[in-house]
Amino acid sequence: MNLAELYGGMGKHSWKILDAIFRNLWDYEYVPVKLISFHSNIGEEKVKNILRHLSDLRVVQNKRTEYEGSTFTFLGLSLYSLYRLVKKGHIEAIGKIMGEGKESAVFNCFSEKYGECVVKFHKVGHTSFKKVKEKRDYGDLHFSVLAIRSAKREYRALKKLQGLAVPVVYAWEGNAVLMELIDAKELFRVRVENPDEVLNMILDEVGRFYRRGVVHGDLSQYNVLVSSDGVWIIDFPQSIDVGEEGWEEILKRDVRNIVTYFNRAYRMEKDINSAINRILQE
Ligand SMILES: Nc1ncnc2c1ncn2[C@@H]1O[C@H](COP(=O)(O)OP(=O)(O)O)[C@@H](O)[C@H]1O
Ligand SMILES: [Mg+2]
Structure with a gap:
């Protein structure tokens, strides 16, 4: 691309x-x-x-x-969304592609206003309960509408979480979200020296998200970035608000996923239920 x-x-x-x-x-x-x-x-x-x-x-x-x-x-949708980002003065140009997966294509870019950033172009829509209902009410939601909604959902979640360990978010246009470039590696690619501490940092962050009313919805070793400066959590299109249909189960699943990863990868024995309870009771 x-x-x-x-x-x-x-x-x-x-x-x-x-x-x-x-x-x-x-x-x-x-x-x-x-x-x-x-x-x-x-x-x-x-x-x-x-x-x-x-x-x-x-x-x-x-x-x-x-x-x-x-x-x-x-x-085409990505090209047009890029055009809007440029027209609105957010970025001047787009750089190299950093990665393209099933759900998104992520590009490096430079902005005079914000410095080095990334543009994430959403490819798919995530159907939450609410969207399924909407689909019934308003007919077919096709690819573009779903990808735009997915971008909007990610933007909204990141907006609510600014100041926490997530990328600074600058803009949303079409299927594109413009955000800070995090100089760190995905958790699954690295071998951390202090797994206990890193897992606790991630769980503390999940607790802070929860207190701001947001559940990630797709927490895993692929969506956590780590460096010697700390941890960041990315990839929020599947996030849901606390109080939305099924939020508690989804929060539990997030915690289960990340704790299970650490327990396996680092031979730890962190208890999943107490990790969940700590988040919910704080
Ligand atoms: N703000 C960012 N800074 C640095 N790298 C990022 C950023 N956002 C995404 N990436 C990179 O792009 C990849 C895909 O982004 P992600 O938001 O996880 O979308 P997907 O839904 O395709 O998994 C990430 O695994 C990460 O390597
Ligand atoms: Mg991801």
């Missing part, structure tokens, strides 16, 4: 067309060409030509059944 190069090659009309798709994606999975033409103020034939070109670049996917329409691919 070469976003920087693609970004540089995009013309003014292409941005207007992507903008028109974005504005309508809550109402349509495939936004009708007529509507794109109307919102972008570009003639229908020209819109079709540009959409063909954007489809060759894998930025959009077009369909011709029932009506002619267009939708973002993951690449």
